[in-house]
Amino acid sequence: MLTAPPTDDRAWLSPDDCRIDDLATVIDQTTDPADYPYAADIVEGIPSYDCTVLRPTLATQGGRQSVQTELVRALSDGPGLVVFKRAYEDRALVERTTVAFEEMIADQRASGTTTGDHFATPGANDRVWNALQKLAVRDPDVFAAYYANDVLALVSTAWLGPAYQVTSQVNVVNPGGEAQSPHRDYHLGFMSDEHAARYPTHVHRLSPALTLQGAVAHCDMPIETGPTMYLPHSHKYLPGYLAWRRPEFLTYFAEHLVQLPLETGDAAFFNPALVHGAGHNRTPDVRRMANLVQVSSAFGRAMEAVDRRAMAVALFPTLVRLRAQGVSDEPLRRAVETAAEGYAFPTNLDLDQPVEGTATETQAALLWRAVVEGWDETALGAELDAYESRRFTG
Numbered sequence: 001m002l003t004a005p006p007t008d009d010r011a012w013l014s015p016d017d018c019r020i021d022d023l024a025t026v027i028d029q030t031t032d033p034a035d036y037p038y039a040a041d042i043v044e045g046i047p048s049y050d051c052t053v054l055r056p057t058l059a060t061q062g063g064r065q066s067v068q069t070e071l072v073r074a075l076s077d078g079p080g081l082v083v084f085k086r087a088y089e090d091r092a093l094v095e096r097t098t099v100a101f102e103e104m105i106a107d108q109r110a111s112g113t114t115t116g117d118h119f120a121t122p123g124a125n126d127r128v129w130n131a132l133q134k135l136a137v138r139d140p141d142v143f144a145a146y147y148a149n150d151v152l153a154l155v156s157t158a159w160l161g162p163a164y165q166v167t168s169q170v171n172v173v174n175p176g177g178e179a180q181s182p183h184r185d186y187h188l189g190f191m192s193d194e195h196a197a198r199y200p201t202h203v204h205r206l207s208p209a210l211t212l213q214g215a216v217a218h219c220d221m222p223i224e225t226g227p228t229m230y231l232p233h234s235h236k237y238l239p240g241y242l243a244w245r246r247p248e249f250l251t252y253f254a255e256h257l258v259q260l261p262l263e264t265g266d267a268a269f270f271n272p273a274l275v276h277g278a279g280h281n282r283t284p285d286v287r288r289m290a291n292l293v294q295v296s297s298a299f300g301r302a303m304e305a306v307d308r309r310a311m312a313v314a315l316f317p318t319l320v321r322l323r324a325q326g327v328s329d330e331p332l333r334r335a336v337e338t339a340a341e342g343y344a345f346p347t348n349l350d351l352d353q354p355v356e357g358t359a360t361e362t363q364a365a366l367l368w369r370a371v372v373e374g375w376d377e378t379a380l381g382a383e384l385d386a387y388e389s390r391r392f393t394g
Contacts, residue, residue, distance in 0.1 A: 010201050015193055018243035020252055026237045027256060031079055038067050040085070044258040045232050047074050048083040051151055058154060068158035075159055075212075079232035080274040087151040088216065088265035095264075097146050098218045098289060100139050101170045104128045125177045128170035129349035131291065133393055135168075152214070155269045156295045159212045163298035169349075170218075173226055173281040173288045180277035182229065182253045185213055186294065186345075188241040189272065196241045204241055208273040210300055214293040215269075217262040225288040226279030228268065229257040235273035244275050309384050311339040312367045316380055319371045333368060340364035351390040363387055 010017070031045040038054060039047035047070075057063035074082050088094050105126045128134065136143040147166070156164045183189055188196045188207045196204075221227040231253050234240060243249045259279055260268065270276065281288050319332055341363035361369075366387055370380045 012197070013201055013204060013239045013242055014197060015239075015242045015246070017239040018246060018249070020248050023234070023237050023240075023243070023249065023252065027231065027233045029079075029233050031232075035073060035078065036070055038070050043083070043260060045079050046081050046083055046230075046258070046260060047078070048085060048260075051084050051086045052089065054084075055150070058150065064154070068154065071155055071158045075269070075271045077236075080235040080271040081230055081232060082155070082269055083260055083262070084151050084155075084267045084269070085263070086265055087267035088146075088149060090145075091265055093142070093145050094216075094218060096139075096142050097135070097291070100135055100142055101128060101131065101218065101289065101291070103138070104131065104134055104170065105172065125174050126170075126172035126287075130167070130393055131170045132166060132168045151267060152293065152295075155214070156212060159209075159269075160295060160297045164212075165296045165298065167294050167296070167346075169292045169294075171278065171290050171292050173278055175281055175284050175286060177226070177281040177288075179226060179229065179280040182231070182244060182250060182257070182275050182277040184235075184241055184244055184275055185272035186211055189244075190345075191241075193242050193245060201238070204238065207241070208235060208271050210297045211272045212295040213270050213272050213274075213276075214267060214295065216267045216291040216293065217264055218289040218291060219286065220264055221262040221288055221290075223259050223261055223279075224282045225286045226281040227259050227262055227288070228290075229253075229259055229277050229279050230270065231257055231275040234275040235271040240273060240275065308339065308341050308363060309388060312363065312384060313377070313381060315339050316367065316370065316377060319367075320374075323371060332371070336364050336368050336371075340367045347391045348393045361387075 029045075031042050031047070033039070033042050036042065036047040038049060038057065040050035040053060041048045054067065057067060071082055074080070105128060108126075108128070135146070152166075156166070187210060188199065188204060215228060217227075219225075234253075237243065244253075253275055262268065315335065319335065323329070323332060342365075344360050344362050347360065363384070366383060367380070370383065375383075
């Protein structure tokens with residue numbers, strides 16, 4: 001994944017490294033069916049698996065591991081995307097889950113909630129954040145049956161190993177809904193180019209191994225409904241996290257994308273570095289619904305639990321005093337970055353929405369703003385409480 005020439009030893013990447021010719025060289029690959037013997041078909045260069053045929057193979061440890069080996073090959077060295085036909089063979093279960101999702105959307109509309117979207121115009125479509133927890137609370141019987149799915153476990157374990165963490169968001173592209181901007185996904189894909197460039201090259205290589213993206217079709221999705229657009233093999237383009245916003249790359253995407261029609265109960269899973277985006281729903285009456293599943297590695301967590309709010313409150317008077325005494329900002333900011341939470345996620349995206357970007361203000365940014373703007377301790381405490389309340393999902 002995220003390939004580069006063998007002699008490439010850059011420790012840091014820059015937007016100046018982004019060249020269309022280099023991307024084209026990476027993209028210009030064909031998929032050899034011999035590399036994917038378990039696939040029922042190769043569609044637009046993408047391995048497509050018939051789960052009805054595949055499941056007997058998954059019943060043995062050896063067969064399951066062989067299939068997982070093939071999936072890893074597809075997601076890393078291959079096109080970066082796999083499709084599972086009939087991942088959910090029980091269509092009635094998918095429809096029961098759809099009803100629960102529709103009820104969540106109706107509740108949001110009744111409350112006047114407008115949901116943001118990371119890569120589309122807020123309010124244009126319907127989005128249910130944290131649909132995983134909401135489904136478990138609303139209908140635990142449906143949740144248990146839906147998330148007992150063997151394909152989700154198969155591909156998640158193949159890519160991330162055991163103890164993975166699942167989250168999901170329901171996305172409905174309404175009739176006439178415009179396409180998303182093509183993008184890469186979480187983690188580095190949710191950062192500005194400037195911020196992403198601060199991470200060394202090996203982190204650009206690592207980021208795709210920390211998550212897996214997936215989508216379960218909750219309605220039939222012919223091409224006119226705007227199923228997800230993909231740029232196969234684009235996950236292997238090393239400086240891609242700094243490239244996908246550039247106009248020439250967006251043009252290239254539009255000229256080379258593929259879309260795969262899905263049926264209710266089908267699922268697609270892809271490398272989060274694969275450039276992709278929801279398509280334009282050109283129908284007058286189809287509300288295209290998908291359950292977007294994001295699976296995270298168990299390793300994305302620290303060893304110790306730390307009360308960073310308490311640390312921020314305790315540190316604040318010292319930071320104010322030292323700054324007043326003439327200590328420069330740089331060492332003080334280093335102390336802030338060590339003490340406070342410097343990453344925007346995980347959060348409650350219903351309350352802490354990234355409407356003006358892909359991420360919201362972090363606790364560390366809030367603490368530093370308090371220092372610079374001369375807040376008192378009471379104001380800081382109130383804002384930290386509000387910060388925590390926005391992130392709480394109970």
